[in-house]
Amino acid sequence: MEDTINPGVDSEVGPLRSVLLHRPGNELKRLTPRNNDQLLFDSIPWVDRAQQEHDAFASVLKERGVEVLLLSDLLREALADPRAYAAGLHAAVDDRRLGTDLADSLRSHLSGVGAATMAEVLMSGMTFEELPASEGASLVRKMNHPHDFAVDPLPNLLFTRDSSVWIADRVAVSSLAMPARRRETALLDIIYAYHPRFHGTVRAYGAHSAPVEGGDVLLLSPGVLAVGVGERTTAAGAESLARSAFADGIAHTVLAVPIAQTRATMHLDTVCTMIGPDAVVMYPLARDSLLAYTLRPGDNGVLRVDGPEPFLTAAARAMDIDRLHVIDTGLDPVTAEREQWDDGNNTLALAPGVVVGYERNVETNARLEDAGIEVLRLASSELGSGRGGPRCMSCPIARSTIPANQPMHDRQ
Numbered sequence: 001m002e003d004t005i006n007p008g009v010d011s012e013v014g015p016l017r018s019v020l021l022h023r024p025g026n027e028l029k030r031l032t033p034r035n036n037d038q039l040l041f042d043s044i045p046w047v048d049r050a051q052q053e054h055d056a057f058a059s060v061l062k063e064r065g066v067e068v069l070l071l072s073d074l075l076r077e078a079l080a081d082p083r084a085y086a087a088g089l090h091a092a093v094d095d096r097r098l099g100t101d102l103a104d105s106l107r108s109h110l111s112g113v114g115a116a117t118m119a120e121v122l123m124s125g126m127t128f129e130e131l132p133a134s135e136g137a138s139l140v141r142k143m144n145h146p147h148d149f150a151v152d153p154l155p156n157l158l159f160t161r162d163s164s165v166w167i168a169d170r171v172a173v174s175s176l177a178m179p180a181r182r183r184e185t186a187l188l189d190i191i192y193a194y195h196p197r198f199h200g201t202v203r204a205y206g207a208h209s210a211p212v213e214g215g216d217v218l219l220l221s222p223g224v225l226a227v228g229v230g231e232r233t234t235a236a237g238a239e240s241l242a243r244s245a246f247a248d249g250i251a252h253t254v255l256a257v258p259i260a261q262t263r264a265t266m267h268l269d270t271v272c273t274m275i276g277p278d279a280v281v282m283y284p285l286a287r288d289s290l291l292a293y294t295l296r297p298g299d300n301g302v303l304r305v306d307g308p309e310p311f312l313t314a315a316a317r318a319m320d321i322d323r324l325h326v327i328d329t330g331l332d333p334v335t336a337e338r339e340q341w342d343d344g345n346n347t348l349a350l351a352p353g354v355v356v357g358y359e360r361n362v363e364t365n366a367r368l369e370d371a372g373i374e375v376l377r378l379a380s381s382e383l384g385s386g387r388g389g390p391r392c393m394s395c396p397i398a399r400s401t402i403p404a405n406q407p408m409h410d411r412q
């Protein structure tokens with residue numbers, strides 16, 4: 001048997017060894033022009049092409065020696081455990097939406113369908129017309145349109161970055177802010193609690209805490225986290241993540257970084273991602289305006305909060321480096337805005353100086369290459385419709401540790 005890779009992530013850029021992805025599936029087929037806004041997609045993706053683009057993403061990672069775990073496989077395998085199956089039933093059936101009669105009949109139907117179908121229902125949801133026939137009349141069934149959802153689909157599962165985050169050897173299952181994504185928490189919870197691969201995994205933070213989404217969390221260096229606070233992660237969420245990371249000894253500094261509350265900048269990783277241990281690619285407009293509050297453990301369990309001050313200053317101090325380099329994308333404001341929207345700043349580092357990016361961001365990629373970064377390009381005509389790039393679509397489970405204080409150019 002091959003050795004399994006021990007989970008653990010202490011940076012954004014250490015050589016990537018194992019990653020969790022979600023190959024888009026039938027949940028994307030639920031998107032219509034009537035529900036796409038609410039389900040956080042900007043258009044209606046062509047699902048077959050989205051799958052091809054995603055398969056190409058997985059292949060790029062595998063070719064570089066990264067183990068790719070698929071969320072649907074892990075969920076199905078986890079559901080083989082009766083306790084996981086019971087948790088799945090609980091996550092699928094909402095008594096408040098269905099009323100007692102319909103909820104009971106759906107529960108008894110799902111109890112017998114088996115792990116594969118159960119996983120599919122949890123991911124793709126169920127419409128009223130797909131519910132099993134049941135005895136007696138149900139007002140709820142009569143008064144809902146056959147295409148209404150009895151169980152909501154989760155099209156944003158694709159963005160595995162947001163629903164869980166590894167910090168050192170612990171995993172934080174997120175508390176997601178938007179109603180369309182809240183049920184993702186239950187699926188990740190089932191995987192980490194019951195899949196044999198994650199047996200013994202210790203948690204950080206608590207999925208019932210104030211919202212934190214993984215797209216807002218950057219592991220700037222071992223022990224130093226930057227947490228975007230904006231449309232998704234709240235200040236209370238950043239505090240609770242900091243408190244738990246300090247208590248567990250997996251971080252000594254957390255930078256809370258205010259970001260504009262708009263769709264274009266829903267997460268910190270839409271404007272800034274790391275491409276080396278002391279370097280980031282950053283949306284030019286954010287470069288001089290981004291601020292940070294510095295959180296550290298204080299006496300008697302009280303948090304110390306300093307700042308705000310410029311993000312780059314606070315980050316360099318916390319990381320104990322002279323300067324956090326910003327790769328100058330040097331773009332004119334209109335190109336910069338277009339490429340930021342298309343996730344040009346949302347790169348996934350496979351190692352220091354090696355990143356995956358969307359090919360459509362021609363100018364940003366060219367500037368990254370000018371700076372000596374290798375850019376592995378992905379097609380994204382359909383994947384991009386959910387507004388997420390390679391970083392959003394990946395949850396690193398294991399990265400190798402980079403030796404401390406070794407600037408990037410020595411490592412290439």
Ligand SMILES: NC(=[NH2+])NCCC[C@H](N)C(=O)O
Pocket residue numbers: 039040041156159161162181214215216266267269270386387388389391392
């Ligand atoms: N880490 C990220 N930037 N994730 C992007 C998530 C996009 C997704 N449609 C949402 O609105 O939630």
